[in-house]
Amino acid sequence: MRKKGILYVWNDKNLKSRELEINVRNELGVQQQLVNKKEIHDLEPSLKPFYHAGVYYPYARHARNPKKILLKLFDLFLKKGGKFKKININSIEFKDQKPILKSDAEKFCFDRVVIACGAFSKKLTDNLDEKIPLDTERGYHVHFKNCDHLLQRPVIFSNRGFGITPMEQGLRVVGTVEFGGLKNPPSKSRIKNLINNAKYMLGDLPDHEDEWLGFRPTLPDFLPVMGPSKNHKNVFYCFGHHHLGWTLGPISGKIVSGMIAKENTNLNLAPYSSSRFN
Numbered sequence: 583m584r585k586k587g588i589l590y591v592w593n594d595k596n597l598k599s600r601e602l603e604i605n606v607r608n609e610l611g612v613q614q615q616l617v618n619k620k621e622i623h624d625l626e627p628s629l630k631p632f633y634h635a636g637v638y639y640p641y642a643r644h645a646r647n648p649k650k651i652l653l654k655l656f657d658l659f660l661k662k663g664g665k666f667k668k669i670n671i672n673s674i675e676f677k678d679q680k681p682i683l684k685s686d687a688e689k690f691c692f693d694r695v696v697i698a699c700g701a702f703s704k705k706l707t708d709n710l711d712e713k714i715p716l717d718t719e720r721g722y723h724v725h726f727k728n729c730d731h732l733l734q735r736p737v738i739f740s741n742r743g744f745g746i747t748p749m750e751q752g753l754r755v756v757g758t759v760e761f762g763g764l765k766n767p768p769s770k771s772r773i774k775n776l777i778n779n780a781k782y783m784l785g786d787l788p789d790h791e792d793e794w795l796g797f798r799p800t801l802p803d804f805l806p807v808m809g810p811s812k813n814h815k816n817v818f819y820c821f822g823h824h825h826l827g828w829t830l831g832p833i834s835g836k837i838v839s840g841m842i843a844k845e846n847t848n849l850n851l852a853p854y855s856s857s858r859f860n
């Protein structure tokens with residue numbers, strides 16, 4: 583993890599929207615440092631001077647390789663006696679209220695299960711007669727290898743809704759929200775758009791690598807679903823973390839494990855219940 587903050591920049595279009603956003607964050611008590619052109623240049627000298635102003639959050643951190651962090655957590659899970667099976671679950675049945683997960687060739691019976699399949703969770707919740715309007719916001723990234731020295735921290739270009747983060751794999755250019763479902767192929771024009779935006783911000787860059795399409799799991803009210811299933815008390819849900827699953831995963835895991843262990847909590851968890859879509 584790097585503690586270098588995160589920087590949002592914008593041009594001189596739609597300044598009223600930027601002002602509104604700054605006011606909302608102030609009302610919510612978010613610490614933000616407004617930065618002018620010179621301060622942006624001092625923070626990120628490689629950026630082309632397309633920006634008008636920005637906001638800097640000096641306390642923010644970013645991961646240069648999230649997979650390495652997850653592998654450490656995975657090791658700990660195994661050391662503590664956790665078992666891992668990579669297998670596709672097609673449906674869920676019940677025997678004496680105990681859930682039975684079914685794959686093509688096997689059945690697994692548990693006291694309780696958690697459905698945490700991201701954007702793919704709907705297939706299983708439909709199977710449980712829930713009407714959860716989960717969809718996917720598809721997003722893309724590409725890498726520019728050996729260019730991570732060009733930026734110190736993630737930089738988001740607010741007007742165009744995309745960002746560039748220095749990662750171990752190089753500079754990662756990421757963004758776009760596409761409603762295109764789980765099965766359609768990646769859109770080449772969106773990849774091209776990311777590349778053009780990166781060049782707009784940084785000038786010449788080498789050929790890109792690793793074109794990637796990912797599926798953000800999103801609900802209409804932009805809140806995740808966490809808690810027991812409406813119809814089956816031994817099935818719990820934990821999905822729908824839209825753009826922030828990596829950030830919110832740990833706290834959601836803690837909340838859901840607390841629910842399963844029937845721990846007392848002061849949190850109001852009603853907004854996350856699947857029954858809000860009844």
Ligand SMILES: Cc1cc2nc3c(=O)[nH]c(=O)nc-3n(C[C@H](O)[C@H](O)[C@H](O)COP(=O)(O)OP(=O)(O)OC[C@H]3O[C@@H](n4cnc5c(N)ncnc54)[C@H](O)[C@@H]3O)c2cc1C
Pocket residue numbers: 669670671672698699700701702703720721722723756757795796797798799820821822823824825826827828829830
């Ligand atoms: C372009 C992009 C940028 C992002 N940027 C950020 C960011 O800056 N910060 C942040 O916090 N998050 C970010 N995210 C994360 C994201 O928004 C999601 O919230 C997150 O990936 C959801 O994690 P998840 O574990 O719930 O689902 P997933 O990561 O989709 O994992 C679901 C798992 O369930 C498995 N699965 C699915 N169906 C079945 C089945 N039937 N049987 C068995 N297994 C199954 C899948 O194989 C997969 O392993 C980004 C995502 C994208 C696409």
